[in-house]
Amino acid sequence: MKINKWYKNIVESNNESPPEVVWEEIQNHLDVDTVWTRIDTSLSNQATKKKRIAAFAIAATLFLTVSTLGLWYILSTYSIHDTQPLVILEPEAEQFTDENEEEDEIEYPDLSSNQEVLTAFVQDETEYHAIIEAQLPAIYPEYETHPVDSFILKADHTPVSIPMLLADLQIHNETFKTISYNPSNLGNQEIMSYTGDAVWAGSIHSSVFIGFTGHLANTWLLNDKTFTGLKSDELTFTDPSFGSNFGIHMGMGVTNRLGLRGEFLWVSRNRQTYREYISGNFVSNDLILDYYMLKLLARYNAGSNLQPHYLLAGAYTGLMQQATQVINGFSQYVDSEYENLDYGLILGYEYPVPLGGRLIFTPGVFVKMGMINIFSGNENIPYYLNRTHNASFNLSFSISYSFY
Amino acid sequence: MSTELFSEERIIEGCREGKRQYQEILYRRYAQKMYGICLSYAASRPLAQDMLQEAFIKIFNNIESFKGQGSFEGWIRRIVVNTSIDMLRQKNTSEHFISHEEPFENKAFTENEALPKIQLKELLEFISRLPEGARMIFNLFAVEGYTHKEIAQELNISEGTSKSQFNRARHLLMGWLEEN
Numbered sequence: 001m002k003i004n005k006w007y008k009n010i011v012e013s014n015n016e017s018p019p020e021v022v023w024e025e026i027q028n029h030l031d032v033d034t035v036w037t038r039i040d041t042s043l044s045n046q047a048t049k050k051k052r053i054a055a056f057a058i059a060a061t062l063f064l065t066v067s068t069l070g071l072w073y074i075l076s077t078y079s080i081h082d083t084q085p086l087v088i089l090e091p092e093a094e095q096f097t098d099e100n101e102e103e104d105e106i107e108y109p110d111l112s113s114n115q116e117v118l119t120a121f122v123q124d125e126t127e128y129h130a131i132i133e134a135q136l137p138a139i140y141p142e143y144e145t146h147p148v149d150s151f152i153l154k155a156d157h158t159p160v161s162i163p164m165l166l167a168d169l170q171i172h173n174e175t176f177k178t179i180s181y182n183p184s185n186l187g188n189q190e191i192m193s194y195t196g197d198a199v200w201a202g203s204i205h206s207s208v209f210i211g212f213t214g215h216l217a218n219t220w221l222l223n224d225k226t227f228t229g230l231k232s233d234e235l236t237f238t239d240p241s242f243g244s245n246f247g248i249h250m251g252m253g254v255t256n257r258l259g260l261r262g263e264f265l266w267v268s269r270n271r272q273t274y275r276e277y278i279s280g281n282f283v284s285n286d287l288i289l290d291y292y293m294l295k296l297l298a299r300y301n302a303g304s305n306l307q308p309h310y311l312l313a314g315a316y317t318g319l320m321q322q323a324t325q326v327i328n329g330f331s332q333y334v335d336s337e338y339e340n341l342d343y344g345l346i347l348g349y350e351y352p353v354p355l356g357g358r359l360i361f362t363p364g365v366f367v368k369m370g371m372i373n374i375f376s377g378n379e380n381i382p383y384y385l386n387r388t389h390n391a392s393f394n395l396s397f398s399i400s401y402s403f404y
Numbered sequence: 405m406s407t408e409l410f411s412e413e414r415i416i417e418g419c420r421e422g423k424r425q426y427q428e429i430l431y432r433r434y435a436q437k438m439y440g441i442c443l444s445y446a447a448s449r450p451l452a453q454d455m456l457q458e459a460f461i462k463i464f465n466n467i468e469s470f471k472g473q474g475s476f477e478g479w480i481r482r483i484v485v486n487t488s489i490d491m492l493r494q495k496n497t498s499e500h501f502i503s504h505e506e507p508f509e510n511k512a513f514t515e516n517e518a519l520p521k522i523q524l525k526e527l528l529e530f531i532s533r534l535p536e537g538a539r540m541i542f543n544l545f546a547v548e549g550y551t552h553k554e555i556a557q558e559l560n561i562s563e564g565t566s567k568s569q570f571n572r573a574r575h576l577l578m579g580w581l582e583e584n
Contacts, residue, residue, distance in 0.1 A: 003574055004546035006519040007527070011547050014440025014524045022453050023431055026460050027424070235418075235425035277425050 052227050056220075056391065060347075060367040063393050067365035068349035072309055208252040209360060211400030213263060215245035217368075221272035221287060223375070223388040229274055236276040241286075243269035249398055251299070261297045261312065268293035268318060270390045278327065286326040289338060289374070289390070291318035295346060310350040316368060318342040318390070337378045342390055344370035350396070358402045366394040412476055419467045427464055434477065435460075438484045440524055444543050445488035447532035451495075459487040485548060489558070492536055520581065530580045534573050541566050542573035 219241050220226060229238030247265030254260055268291040276285055297314030323338045324331050348366035355361050370390035377383035410429055418426025438459065442452035462483050470479050531539060540559070544550040545566075550558070552566040559566070 003519065003578060007542070007577070008547045010522065010524050010527050011440050011444045011543075012437065014436060014443065016439065016443075016525060017436050018439040018453055018456055022435070022457050023428070025457050026431065026464075029457075029461050030424070030427070030464060235423075235429075277428065 053222070056222065057369075060369070060391075060393065064347060064349060064365060064367055067395075068309075068311075071349065071351055071363060071365065207402040208250075209400040209402045210248065210250040211360075211398055213245075213247055213249040213265075213396055213398040215265075215366075215394040215396045217243045217245060217269075217392040217394040219243045219270045219272065219390070219392040221270065221289075221374075221388050222370075222391050223386055225274070225386070226272060229276075236274055239273040239275060239284075241271045241273045243271050243288075243392070245269065245293070245394070247293070249400070251400075257301045259299045259301070259310075261295075261299050261314075263293070263295040263297075265291075265293040265295070270392060283328040284326075287334075288324045288326065290321040290323075291342065292321060293318045297346060297348070299350070308352060310352070310364075312346070312348040312350060312364075312366070314346050316344055316346055334378075337376060339372065339374045339376050342370050342372060342374050344368060344372070344390065348394075348396075350398075352400075355399075360398075360400045360402055362396075362398040362400060364396040364398070366392075366396060368392045368394060416467065416470065416472075416476065419464060430463075431460055434480055438480065441481065441484055441543075441547070442488055443524060443528060444531060444547060445485075445492060445540060447528060447534070447536075447539060451491070455488045455491050456484070458491065459484040462487060481548075485544075489540060492540060530577055533580070534576060535569075538569040538573035538576070541569040542577075545570050 225236060226238050229236040244267065245265045246267040247263055249261060249263040251259055251261035269288060270291065271286060271288045273287075274285045275282055277283075278285070293316055295314060295316040297312040299310040299312045301308045302311050303309035318341070320335065320338060320340045320342070323334045325334045346366055346368050348364055350362050350364035352360045352362045368391060372389070373383060373387040374390060375381075375383055375386045375388040377386075410426075415426050415430050415433075419430055435456065439452060439456050442455040442459070443449070446452035446455055459480075463480055466483075470476065534542065541555055544555050544558070545552070552563045552570070555561075555566040556563045
């Protein structure tokens with residue numbers, strides 16, 4: 001039957017798709033049938049959301065702890081074994097040698113006159129234990145005439161004058177009292193094995209600094225969709241997303257342990273990438289939120305003055321620049337779907353490393369957690385059904401110039 | 405990625421769990437083909453869309469009953485065809501759905517002439533002019549491969565009526581094609 005085959009072929013090779021409204025009507029019908037199931041699921045999602053956020057907080061804490069300890073260990077190792085020899089101090093025209101058996105205390109009562117009284121060398125392979133005593137400002141009366149630093153003098157061929165040393169140590173002339181050497185007691189005293197960089201680092205805490213900062217951030221938009229996409233049996237996949245931040249930062253020491261640090265980031269990007277099923281195809285869906293960001297952090301020096309380790313805590317506020325959604329390369333602005341303002345909390349750790357001169361390189365790790373729902377809703381989803389919080393794990397790298 | 409990357413088993417399992425995304429994949433995979441079948445029964449797009457919608461709702465609500473024996477597409481197709489027939493029956497409850505008039509004379513008809521290469525949307529013009537009963541029987545016989553006995557059982561008519569209506573439909577179609 002020729003016509004039968006002809007007819008069947010035409011019917012079965014139909015290339016006309018039904019209009020989308022058919023699928024929408026099917027969904028509506030199924031929605032009615034499953035409305036209670038959906039309510040039930042939604043209610044249990046609300047219950048599990050708290051658990052998820054708690055899990056995120058635990059993950060963030062672990063990230064911070066592990067990163068902090070790792071960075072601490074790596075950089076501590078680096079600073080002990082790979083630092084420059086310290087300054088050499090020796091009265092002019094007088095050489096200190098290993099043969100000096102007795103303690104030599106040299107007093108410089110009038111350092112404000114800028115006399116360059118110490119510009120000599122120490123012989124090679126010689127180490128001296130030096131103690132600097134200083135008359136600290138009156139706000140620290142308990143430290144009056146306290147040895148503010150002691151360090152090992154290693155052999156070097158670079159002459160260093162007292163004014164240079166004071167500048168490096170950032171000790172005011174008027175607070176300086178004595179420098180004493182005691183080569184013979186080396187080994188008998190409990191001294192720290194630190195060197196020039198470490199001594200200089202000890203002064204970072206009290207300094208005022210300004211510089212540039214950049215972050216590499218693993219960013220998250222925390223909402224039900226993101227959490228759902230982390231399950232292996234779902235069709236929406238949440239992919240790891242990364243953003244970068246760039247800006248300036250500045251800070252200062254406030255007390256012996258505490259300090260303040262501020263950041264202004266003019267590039268601060270939070271993004272979340274999904275692979276999901278939209279209208280019959282799997283597509284990549286990239287949400288990109290660009291902010292101006294201001295951070296204010298309190299920092300606590302958990303290390304010594306010579307080798308500071310900073311624990312930081314503070315808050316941020318972000319002002320939306322633009323929100324973009326890129327679906328399979330096609331981008332559109334979705335500013336109206338997201339709040340203009342975001343704010344939240346930050347925890348972090350930093351380890352400053354002096355680069356020489358007055359430059360400081362500071363790597364750090366941070367966790368940032370937004371406190372408000374940044375999704376303001378759209379024509380399909382009201383804001384309260386898609387509560388979304390910004391969050392990120394940041395690796396930060398800063399270069400600063402220390403003024404004081 | 406396309407919908408073809410998901411195995412049939414995974415889609416069925418997802419649909420059994422009531423997951424909307426898997427339901428959508430299933431729909432997207434079969435909708436076009438099944439829409440063609442619905443068009444051939446309905447001969448109008450609005451009715452075909454209603455048939456398709458109703459059929460897929462039945463599919464999703466009854467997917468538990470698919471036990472994996474036989475072709476999944478065949479199972480879907482059967483639901484689509486049955487739904488289409490049911491809807492046509494409901495539509496014509498007050499009308500004389502299939503005429504039990506005298507068997508249509510099976511005139512000698514030449515099918516040697518080349519049939520035109522057309523698409524379904526062009527064929528729809530002819531299909532829509534067929535009487536509904538004859539159109540349904542022609543579809544069941546020509547497209548679904550039913551025998552006249554099976555058609556008679558399905559539609560609760562005699563085999564003779566089925567044959568007569570089929571011939572009638574074929575005769576009309578051939579005539580219109582010759583005219584064009």
